[in-house]
């Protein structure tokens with residue numbers, strides 16, 4: 001019987017960690033608070049980048065991303081046809097498949113109590129000593145924004161051909177319209193409260209030519225960790241995924257960073273290495289740090305400056321934002337080729353106006 005390691009949370013980070021542990025001959029016991037996986041609201045868009053340590057099984061792909069369109073304050077900045085750039089996935093099915101692949105012992109409806117360090121599983125109480133904490137945003141100590149989403153149904157949305165993203169420099173966030181089978185998913189995330197975001201989303205749906213007249217159902221919302229990395233432990237458990245801040249602050253993309261962090265923390269744990277230093281040196285950790293610095297600077301700018309800054313970014317940066325594949329190197333190269341922009345940004349990073 002292989003050694004068993006506890007993982008709190010059966011989201012992307014927890015499931016990926018379970019696979020890494022099983023590859024090293026260890027078994028994961030996953031404790032998930034809900035009675036189903038992937039209950040938390042999520043756009044379910046995953047870019048197909050080469051840094052994903054686990055392949056996405058074909059049968060969980062709901063839509064391949066064939067086109068990406070990006071607007072900044074109503075001005076179209078990107079419209080690209082593509083193939084193989086990413087997917088809209090059935091997240092619950094994806095997590096179930098990865099956990100099955102890992103041969104993990106999955107306990108649903110088993111909430112970990114962070115104050116006592118105890119979980120209840122199958123009628124018995126277990127004390128969790130060591131392992132990974134992949135419980136998501138509830139365990140994150142940094143800055144969070146809110147996002148709300150809903151399913152949208154209308155004749156016009158059937159066969160939607162790509163990801164549509166609408167940046168709003170006033171909100172410092174964006175709206176999205178993603179295909180989801182025969183319907184679409186619409187959402188908005190940014191610096192506003194739930195009620196304000198709900199109203200903004202309804203107004204957006206009525207004003208947008210793709211979604212006008214669509215019927216909205218299944219409205220839900222959740223926070224997103226945008227404050228950068230929050231590495232550490234709680235009750236001896238090493239935080240991974242969104243709990244540790246593995247979300248790209250400029251785009252809110254969290255599935256891929258969480259999968260990467262869970263996987264490599266699991267691998268480090270299995271080898272007897274320090275998972276926190278493994279997490280800290282991941283390329284995606286660097287991307288989170290760079291994006292957080294840029295977000296902080298952009299937050300300090302006036303709306304006019306923000307728009308100017310975003311519009312001056314080269315088309316490739318916009319394209320990668322739209323695809324969710326924005327690479328740190330690309331941002332840094334873009335800034336290097338525009339010293340005027342870089343200087344402005346540095347000024348705002350230092351808190352200047």
Ligand SMILES: Cc1cc2nc3c(=O)[nH]c(=O)nc-3n(C[C@H](O)[C@H](O)[C@H](O)COP(=O)(O)OP(=O)(O)OC[C@H]3O[C@@H](n4cnc5c(N)ncnc54)[C@H](O)[C@@H]3O)c2cc1C
Nearest residue numbers: 009011012013033042043044045112135136241242254255
């Ligand atoms: C509206 C919205 C849309 C989004 N859209 C996208 C998108 O399109 N693409 C993308 O990449 N990212 C998106 N994100 C971000 C993404 O959903 C998360 O960053 C990602 O799911 C984080 O993975 P995780 O495994 O770290 O945490 P989670 O997915 O949050 O999983 C954590 C799990 O732990 C469980 N849990 C929590 N507390 C306990 C406890 N005490 N005991 C036991 N279990 C517990 C939870 O029930 C959950 O199942 C979106 C976020 C929001 C809010």
